[in-house]
Amino acid sequence: MDNDISIDLRDITKRFGEFAAVDHVSLAIRRGEFFSLLGPSGCGKTTLLRMIAGFELPSSGRLSINGVECTRVPPYRRPVNMVFQHYALFPHLNVAQNIAFGLRYRAVPANSWDDRVRAGLALVRLLGLEKRYPNELSGGQRQRVALARALVLEPRVLLLDEPLGALDQKLRKEMQVELKNLQRHLGITFVFVTHDQEEALTMSDRIAVMNAGRVEQVDTSAAVFERPATAFVAQFMGATNVFSGEVLNITQYSVNVRALDMDLSLPRSSGTPEPGQTVRFVMRPEKMHLTAVRPDAASGLIAMPVTIRQRIYQGINTIWNAKTVDGTGITIISQNSRPFDAAESGGESALAAFDPRHAVLLADAFGSDAGPAHSAAARQVLN
């Protein structure tokens, strides 16, 4: 058993009747990392977390925590603690009693409980609220109490089930940074469930993107964002511009593709397509721009004529929805780095320019690590 592995999931499946909520998932979560399970609602991320906590038993597969087999160990004997989505604070106990709840089940002498509770409150900056009851606290304060209640037990792994979901936008952003700092400070493993890609990107060392009970991609935040492995991940991360083309030939560093009526040289990704095969690649909306002038060949930029359909002003950014000549819808995001000009519409037609070196070939189109059923699901999402 690898000593660096905190949570080891081997081929975990959870069925509810015929429905597989979690479908043959294998993951190795490293010790001390901030790991996020990211996906849309119903993708199985919460079920997976509940299996790690011990609230659900896997239908098949094995689960170990810190090298100890835990597949069928009840929750009260696992070295993990959880922060619940709606906090699950005990309404009949005050803040101090809530935080002290679990101490009697650990080898913690009763005379040090008060100190531990104070330390927990100090950690989440809530000193002075010991005697308050949960219904007298704000959402953010409840969140912190739930965090302190789990952390005073000094778990090796902290599980967090969309803990920021009930907070307003501003508080959410603050808590994201605070949670990340807390995790660094404590050095324990955080497993964080969220459906918010920005939240996952902000906090995580690594992210597992889940879809329909399966893991689509596990990688660092930047890698998941910049180099999506599947169409689903690309779409979920907001890379909405997907083009397909035919492979002409393959060199050491690039795949030459005939697409958009042009010959494009795209960087290689994992897996190797064959000449003649149809592949798909994505261009992130913020990596394209609109221009009236065709860029010169030396820049390496590619430009294609598009018709502007819609312009959405968002303050920091403007989103442009456009259509290519063959009718494919594309999205371009431009930063409003210059003074805003309401009259500037960009006109009905323009050129969409991009650098093909920024394109990402989708591995699932020609099958890499992912199985065939997997690609079918991803393709469905795309259509």
Added chain:
Amino acid sequence: MLPTWLVLGGLYLLPLLILAAVSLHQADDFGNAASVENWGQHIRSGEVAANYEKSVRPPFPPIHVRSFVLALVTTAACLLLGYPVAYYIALIAAPARKNLLLALVVIPFWTCFLVRIAAWRLILQDQGLLNTLLLKMHLITEPRQLLDTPLAVLIGLVYGELPYMILPLYASLEKLDRSLLEAAADLGARPAARFLRVTLPLTLPGIVAGSVLVFIPGLGQFIVSDILGGSHSMMIGNVVNDLFSGGKDKPLGAAIALELTIAVLTMLIAWAWYARRRGWEIGL
């Protein structure tokens, strides 16, 4: 609201005031309230409170105590029997079966209480169902007398009051947030500890509500003790019933009835005060 006060005043307060007035009189030869010629004399001589004095003298104290103890034991028994039932319906039974199970709790109400209690005579008599069962199981060697004992009254009371315990318990267990139990398990509490530290304290409002609903009617019961209890298991209710319908001494009956009412009212007010202090929703 005016109509509310009209109904409460006319149907509840007015009879109570009449009862209070009657209790201050002496009984005539027919057991009715005799008219008082001189109220000044009546009050000075202490005759005005004579019925209240009588009510705490023999033979009444043992009956008061028996009623109180029977109501208390009934409440405890209903709680011990009702909690597992309510727990099962609220937290364990499949959602699709909950309504059926709740209906089974309520269905006995469709039959007249008198008839159901009379049926218990058949079950409890010497050659009845219960004795036969105990004999067949070799738990006893000869039939025991169950009918016309305080035990029979207790069985009848528990039988009659049980649904009033189960329903409020069910309501509070149903409201219990299951993620709290998961949180307790996550923090290291085993099933027994979860029950004692989370489930029990959070269903306390249901426990108190059910206990009030069982204890108060139990205290005033007279049908059960009349049919199943025989002459040695009288409760306060039987005494009042006897004094009134037997035409023996209505003023004394009024005094005892009023005492019971005040005792019950005091308990209700105490409950309401406690519940309000704890922030429970009880609709009082």
